[in-house]
Amino acid sequence: MGKTAIAAPIYFSLAWTMLITYQTFTKTAVFSLVENLGPFLPMLGEWMLSHVDLVEFIHVLAWVFVLTSMIPGVLLGKKRGVLVQFFCTLMLSLIALSFADFLGLFFGVEAVEQVLSYAVVLTNPVVAVLYLSLPYLLMIGVDLYGRKKDKEGKEEDNAGLMEEAEEVVESETSTQKPKAYLRPFAT
Numbered sequence: 001m002g003k004t005a006i007a008a009p010i011y012f013s014l015a016w017t018m019l020i021t022y023q024t025f026t027k028t029a030v031f032s033l034v035e036n037l038g039p040f041l042p043m044l045g046e047w048m049l050s051h052v053d054l055v056e057f058i059h060v061l062a063w064v065f066v067l068t069s070m071i072p073g074v075l076l077g078k079k080r081g082v083l084v085q086f087f088c089t090l091m092l093s094l095i096a097l098s099f100a101d102f103l104g105l106f107f108g109v110e111a112v113e114q115v116l117s118y119a120v121v122l123t124n125p126v127v128a129v130l131y132l133s134l135p136y137l138l139m140i141g142v143d144l145y146g147r148k149k150d151k152e153g154k155e156e157d158n159a160g161l162m163e164e165a166e167e168v169v170e171s172e173t174s175t176q177k178p179k180a181y182l183r184p185f186a187t
Contacts, residue, residue, distance in 0.1 A: 011070075015067040015068075015070075015092060016092065016095060018063065018067060019063060019064065019067060019092050019093075019095070020095075020099045022059075022060060022063040022134075022135075023060055023099065024099065024100065024115065024116065024119070025118070025119045025122055025131070026056050026059050026060050026132070027052075027056055028119035028120075028122045028123065028128075029059075029119075029122040029127075029128035029131045029132050030048075030052055030055050030056045030059065030128075030132070031052065032122055032123045032124070032125055032128040033048075033125060033128045033129060033132065034048045034049050034052060034055075036125035036128075037125075059132050059135070062135040062136060062139070063134070063135040064089060064092065064093055065135070065139075066135045066138050066139055066142075067092065068085060068088050068089040068092055069085070070142070100112050100115075103115065
């Protein structure tokens with residue numbers, strides 16, 4: 001319980017910050033990518049430009065999915081409840097979507113403009129691609145780590161079974177008494 005009590009607030013803060021920044025700056029990164037993709041792949045660039053909302057939604061969904069699928073594991077360990085995951089997803093999504101409104105309400109329009117001014121970094125297509133690929137890289141990393149842990153767990157289980165089998169064989173051979181053969185009556 002102690003580890004979860006420390007990890008949960010840190011994780012929620014980190015997840016919230018990542019979701020807010022991803023929701024806020026994804027549009028700029030997607031537009032940068034679409035604009036710079038147009039000259040090289042005009043057909044794909046044109047399709048992406050006409051479906052920019054869909055492309056943006058997919059990238060935002062990827063980040064929401066990554067973060068909210070990890071929350072129940074951090075909070076509940078291996079016991080993952082569907083309702084807990086749903087409410088975490090809903091809460092983080094609503095907070096992320098309404099962040100600009102809350103920021104403007106509490107600090108004024110200037111604060112929103114100041115935060116959005118940082119998006120100029122994402123007009124560089126290389127930075128935009130790296131930025132948009134973060135949730136996918138994280139998914140791959142978590143997946144590979146999980147597979148590695150499963151493989152190590154299976155190897156440890158197999159090693160444990162082998163040791164137990166060896167102990168059983170050793171105990172059976174060491175506890176067996178030499179057989180006494182009966183000799184016929186001596187005359």
